Amino acid sequence: MAEQGADHWDVLIVGAGLSGIGAAVHLQQASPGQRWALLEAxxxxxxxxxxxxxxGVRSDSDMHTLGYRFKPWTDAQAIASGPAILRYLQDTVAEHGLAPHMRYGQRVRRARWRDDDGVWHVDVHATEDAPPRHWRCRFLILACGYYRYDQGHQPDFPGQAQFEGRLVHPQHWPTDLAVRGQRxxxxxxxxxxxxxxxALAQQGAQVxxxxxxxTYVVSRPSVDRMAQALQRHLPARLAHGLTRWKNILLGQYIYRLARRRPQRxxxxxxxxxxxxxxxxxxxERHFSPRYAPWDQRLCLVPDGDLFKVLRRGQAQVLTDEIATFTAHGLQLRSGQTLEADVVVSATGLELLAFGGIELEVNGQAIHPGQSLSYRGLMLAGVPNLVYVMGYTNAAWTLRSDLVSQYACRLLRHMHQQQLNRCMAPIPTPWPATAGWADFSSGYILRSLDQFPRQGHDSPWRVRQSYLHELLSLRWGRLNDGVLRFS
Known part of the structure; x- marks a missing residue:
């Protein structure tokens, strides 16, 4: 156990979103003797x-799979709103007594590992200009997600400075924006x-x-009737488990169909x-992509809400490109003029590996994009660190739960065997590698060089398969011939 003190911990978790809160619950349940804290910027x-x-912000996966395995989702709406998901997370923190362990307004800027004392030295800033506070921990779990929170992807559109209306990015939605009667x-x-x-059409805008x-768009009922029926007749955990597995298997079937019979x-x-x-x-023009299904994520529209507003004439869809902004709207490549009072730039996200934290091992800077990923959760040559990444082809939390459980298995094994360090050594020779995700979405392609590389064979390859990783991460051998303990 690490040296005790105000800033000395066995485990530090970074990030208080879905991944970090889930990791905290798993750690508390699996290793009740660990001294830990969760840092949130x-x-x-x-x-x-x-x-x-x-x-209208909502999940793009059903909550029986996006929710935690240990906490049943009991709301009627399986495709949940953002506020409902936030309440679910708040309830999780309250039910498991996590609040005393959580430290808000604590941005981790740098983490340095030193072999001489066998701990991570973590620099934490309370504000942008504040001097760092130095924390130490034996094991570091990075559950920062992969979005850049301070900005989304905003192209520099031709002529946008002359637009007299409002240009808005969804990631920073203004609270004073009223769209009723607006184009x-x-x-x-x-x-x-x-x-x-x-959502904007329902608020009275002409959209x-x-x-x-x-892109590919698929309608799905917002209420899972099977889940509702099971909840009426079975205990909550059993009903949740059966619904969860039904949705996991259905999702895996659709993904496999996309890979094996894309035209079908x-x-x-x-x-x-x-x-x-x-x-x-x-x-053909507006909903027939050039790429194969699941080369990018399918867009889920609950209860066909997008299709309904299109049919009612509350909204229209145009497939075209912006030639230039004008004072009162947009000039399109086709020559069409589109008048607008508000333009919403839903042009995607910017990704950020490991929350932008600078990593060092014995004074050597570690660049994630030049590193090799072990099982998609550790970096080769970096001791006592697990990072949490979800799936690109399924609900994020399915994998974040597995990664957190794997980290807890490592910690328990190290405690039982009185070991201080675990690490996947850098392989020699360095294997042929590929990007971290086999996906053609713009936000992925723009950021491939930021994230760890993966190999073509296990354990350096990340399989986008919950069923495979359920076996390997939850029950597979820790001593696999690659991971080293000391």
Whole structure:
């Protein structure tokens, strides 16, 4: 155990969003003797679900899989709103008594490992200009997510300075923005754009979805009727477990179908859109992407809300490109003029590896983008550190839970065997590597060089498969011939 004191800990967790709160619960349950704290840069918990305040913000996965395995989701709405997810996280903290361990307004800027004392030296800043406070821990869990919180992706559109209306990014939604009676153009084709269009239409705006290229959109009921039926007749945990597994297996089936028979899935998805929008809608132009299904995430629209506002004439969709902003709207490449009072730039996210924390091992800077990932949760050559990354093809929390449980297994093994250090050594020779995600989404491609590389074989390869990782991370051998303890 690390030296005791106000800033000396066995484990530090960084980040109080879905991943960090889940890691804290697992750690408290699996290792009750550990002395730990959770550091959060912002002044409140929730991460993404507190940061994003745009109209209609919601999950893009069902809450039976995005929620924790240990805490049943019992609300009727399985596709949940942002505020409902935030309440779920707040309830988790209260139920498990995590509050005394949480430290808000504590931004981790640098973490340095030294072999001579076998601990991480962590520099924590309370404000931007404050001198660092120095914390020490034996084990570090980075649960920072991968979004950059201070800014989203904002292209520099031609002529945007002459626009006399309001240009808004969803990540920083203004509280004073009233859209009733306004002409609103939402620029983008991802999940945020698909969420905003029906929400803004319901607020009384006349909305245009302007997309440079289409994406795959699928309607799904917001209420899981099977889950509701099971909850009426079974204990909450059992009902939650059965619903969770039903949704896991369905998601895995759809992903495998996309990889093995992409044209078949493309046909099914487009058939669903045609049924929702009617025979007169140009589905080929507006909802037929150039890429194969699951090369990017499918956009989920609960209860077909996007399709409903399109059919009612409360919104329209245009597939075109911006030539230039004008004083009163947009000039498109096709020559069409689009008048607007508000333009919402739903153009994506900026990613940030490990919350921008500078890592050092024995004075040597560690650059995540030049590092090799061990099982998608440790860096080769970096001791006593686990980072939490979710799935790109399924609910984030499915994997974050597995990673947290794996970290707890490591800690328990080290405690039982009186070991101080675990590390995946840098392999020799260095294997052929690829980017951390096999995905063509813009926000992924823009950030590939920031994140750890992966190899082509286990344990250096990250498998985007919950079923495979359930076996390897929850029950697989820790002493796998690669990971070293000392």
């Amino acid at each position: 912002r002044n409140t918990l929730g991460g993404t679900w507190d940061l994003f305040r745009y109209p 609103v153009v939402v620029v983008g084709s991802g999940a945020t754009a698909m969420t905003l269009v029906p 245009t979805l302007l997309q440079r290229s289409p 899935l493309r046909t099914l998805l487009q058939r669903g859109v045609r049924h929702a929008l009617g025979p007169d809608f140009d589905v």
